[in-house]
Amino acid sequence: MNATLFVCTTCRAGQPVVDGQPVAGARLYTALLESPRPPGLTIAPVECLSACSNGCVVALSAPACWSYVYGRLSQDDANDILAGAAAYAATSDGLVPWRERPLIFRKQSLARLPPQER
């Protein structure tokens, strides 16, 4: 399945912006790009996922699948995010069994959305 991991690259995660330094969302995006990418997964930067009070934020979506949004993340979570994204990309409907989700996905869900009508 072709899944997309959207990463909010403008998220400050409540931290002050320092001139010349990437914000927390950009650091998370870089960390994700620097890790091995699971098969079938595209990583896409997005400017604002409108979950600013719960940043950093990522979202997973794929055609005909449930979408998920996760928050309160940082660059230190990159490997767990990719493990969760790999499990998601391996499903046909986006529904990963609860115990197979990384802890951050179990505890830090902001929302999920049903599959879109075709």
Added chain:
Amino acid sequence: MNATLFVCTTCRAGQPVVDGQPVAGARLYTALLESPRPPGLTIAPVECLSACSNGCVVALSAPACWSYVYGRLSQDDANDILAGAAAYAATSDGLVPWRERPLIFRKQSLARLPPQER
């Protein structure tokens, strides 16, 4: 455009469940069904949108459009939700100008998701 307003009907919104009484999400769903429905909008019940700490919760999605999730809602917000959903359904990309969004949509966004790849 055909847009869908998903309503979490299992949401307790942090309130205790009372035998024989519908939970907050079910009351919101009923209130939405009892109001005039904007053209092009389908209202669909969903069991859990995984935003349980911010209930009640609704989501708006449509093909090739940004999706939005809103929280901390109640049955008293039904008319404002439908006004916002009408504005959303009238767009081609899901992006309603900021000032044309009802206050609850400006203040109570939980997340948004980019359009799905086709």
